[in-house]
Amino acid sequence: MSKSVLQILTRMGPDPQSCERRQQTQAFALGAASKEEAPQAERITMEETMPTTMSESPQADPTPGSAGEAGASAGDCSAGAGPSSMEAQASTASAADVSHSASGSKEEVDPLSAPAHGCEVFVGGLPRAAQAAQVEAWASQIGPVHSVSLRADPQHPGQSKGYGFVTFKSRDSASQALSRLGNEELPGFPGLRPRVQPSAAKNKLYVGGLPPDMSQGEVLAALRDLVRGVEGVELLMQRDSASLSRGYAFVEFYNAAAAGLAKARLQDPETRVGDRRVSVDYADRE
Structure with a gap:
């Protein structure tokens, strides 16, 4: 609260007839102080209540005149x-x-x-x-x-x-x-x-952290023992070795729901492929 406002309140006497005036002055002073102390909070509140902006994605733009x-x-x-x-x-x-x-x-x-x-x-x-x-x-x-x-x-x-x-x-x-x-x-x-x-729903997962010495067939078999709906596995091999992989694969599932359930299961800390815990995410590639 500013010093000038405090001086005004101090000078006001105990006259009962001025009680209402004192209350109005105090309310005004407190309101002014709170605005001085928290302008940022007010701006944040205004920003949070702004309407959602329109997507600029070409896929999502409405057709003019629709x-x-x-x-x-x-x-x-x-x-x-x-x-x-x-x-x-x-x-x-x-x-x-x-x-x-x-x-x-x-x-x-x-x-x-x-x-x-x-x-x-x-x-x-x-x-x-x-x-x-x-x-x-x-x-x-x-x-x-x-x-x-x-x-x-x-x-x-x-x-x-x-x-x-x-x-x-x-x-x-x-x-x-x-x-x-x-x-x-x-x-x-x-x-x-x-x-x-x-629909942009994805049915492919990236699975990393695989043992390099596991073959594509072994990875496929291990995943089918753990999750449902595995359609195929693409294991990426090292350039200078025909028997060792890069430790990651792209896994295709029957549908997006099967991929989602598999992602959750493979992310479980107790789940292992071979002898390793793997990293999993949706694959960007089609």
Whole structure:
């Protein structure tokens, strides 16, 4: 509190009629002091409440003049106004993490009972009030649907964040959806055509820290003893040796769900491949 303000408060006498004036002066003084002491906190609060910025990724940019963009410009808060950076990040996840049926129920998924990698598409620009059953009916115009997963908005129960995944029962249906489904209106939302994009869910893992003397066949056998859904292994060999590897491999799985479960298992401190604990991450290469 500044010295001038303290002097004002000190000079004020005990006159009962001035009580209200003293209280107002004290409140003003304390408020001024708190603003002087914590301007940075105020700025941080303002920054945290800023709306999410639009993604600059070409994959996530809304098409000019699209129904989703038109709805947003008209002030329709129930529709997805275009993909945010959070939406772009979510497109790299797998719909098989949690499967939502048309009724909205959640169930654990056996990765090998789900369709193979390549049967899933990412769907954005959905109305936040859209339900899984409506998305399933929309996608079923292309082919049989295995599951629909909408990312829930925890701040608004019963609503999604405006994006999710559709997993078809075949790769052919997923391929057709990429070229045709975006032209179809979503049931219950006249004029609205959600975006359909390839899912970026990954079904390949990088596994490092392998014993150099393990052969590709031995690595494959060891991994199949530990995890499910291993489709193949690419072991990188040393340039000057045909029998020793560089200690890492790229492992392909049946689908993204199998890769995710394998990643968690291989990261367990008790898990060993050969006689070593390995390092695991999603592979960047296709």
